[in-house]
Amino acid sequence: MLAHTIKIKDEEFFELKDIIYKASAITFAESKKYLLENRLSKRLQELNFDSFKEYIYYLKYDINRVKEMDTLLNLVTINETYFLRERPQMDHLMKNTIPAILAKGKKSIRIWSAACSTGEEPYSLAILLKENALSARANYEIIGTDINTEVVDVAKKGVYRGMSFRGVPPNFQAAYFNPSALTFEVKDEFKQRVRFQVANLISPTLPAQMGKFDVIFCRNVLIYFDLDGKKKVLDMFYNCLNTPGYLYLGHSESTLKIENKFTLQNFGTGVFHIKE
Numbered sequence: 001m002l003a004h005t006i007k008i009k010d011e012e013f014f015e016l017k018d019i020i021y022k023a024s025a026i027t028f029a030e031s032k033k034y035l036l037e038n039r040l041s042k043r044l045q046e047l048n049f050d051s052f053k054e055y056i057y058y059l060k061y062d063i064n065r066v067k068e069m070d071t072l073l074n075l076v077t078i079n080e081t082y083f084l085r086e087r088p089q090m091d092h093l094m095k096n097t098i099p100a101i102l103a104k105g106k107k108s109i110r111i112w113s114a115a116c117s118t119g120e121e122p123y124s125l126a127i128l129l130k131e132n133a134l135s136a137r138a139n140y141e142i143i144g145t146d147i148n149t150e151v152v153d154v155a156k157k158g159v160y161r162g163m164s165f166r167g168v169p170p171n172f173q174a175a176y177f178n179p180s181a182l183t184f185e186v187k188d189e190f191k192q193r194v195r196f197q198v199a200n201l202i203s204p205t206l207p208a209q210m211g212k213f214d215v216i217f218c219r220n221v222l223i224y225f226d227l228d229g230k231k232k233v234l235d236m237f238y239n240c241l242n243t244p245g246y247l248y249l250g251h252s253e254s255t256l257k258i259e260n261k262f263t264l265q266n267f268g269t270g271v272f273h274i275k276e
């Protein structure tokens, strides 16, 4: 069935936006109304609703509301990602941060790729550890998490197509993936290094669930949050890091206007945050 677009009224938009915000910290500007219409119209029709009012009622009161919230978040999150994205930060981790942690005699290093979407980021880190001859120098645990249950399933499978490889060097696929007709599967040695789970960055139980890390990557996620959401997540990351602990945000994500306890450091082509 080809879905037609169901228009969202102003009051419905504000109510739905609020539901999404409370569940995830993701904010939608009024100019993004069309995005909710485009992404959710098919779902409304699957449920035999012809207005957003009915869908909001369903989200609030139906017996299936908890499950539907997952479906809603799967539909509205932006999951764009690819291998070796924003590579200078990954190179900085390999050439500076990990050697600095190793120099302190640490033999066990935990890395969290928070909001990793389909998994290209944590797999890239596992691959670069090997490329930089760091794999054998410590026990690494890389954990990839995301709120979207569907992308986490894709990440666990580790099977990718062309778009995930835009911008990788020519030998990358051949060296680290098993090719099939149209897809490339991450080799087992990297799959074994990375563990995936569903996790909401604003869940109060998350720090207890995740434990402590030496490094956190959380890139291209906080751009969707408001200042309050960003601050809560930054504080949570601070608490989840060992001392010293290292946080890498996306290239374009500044913490300038957010009160936080991290020390900001410049590495030429980018910045990172340290818990000292």
Ligand SMILES: C[S@@+](CC[C@H](N)C(=O)[O-])C[C@H]1O[C@@H](n2cnc3c(N)ncnc32)[C@H](O)[C@@H]1O
Pocket: 023, 024, 025, 026, 077, 078, 079, 080, 081, 082, 085, 114, 115, 116, 117, 118, 121, 145, 146, 147, 148, 151, 199, 200, 201, 202, 218, 219, 220, 221, 224, 250
């Ligand atoms: C654009 S992707 C970024 C992927 C990867 N970090 C990168 O930079 O390529 C943003 C991801 O953040 C996830 N996300 C959004 N809000 C979240 C939340 N509250 N908790 C966990 N993940 C969230 C989305 O599901 C999406 O997969």
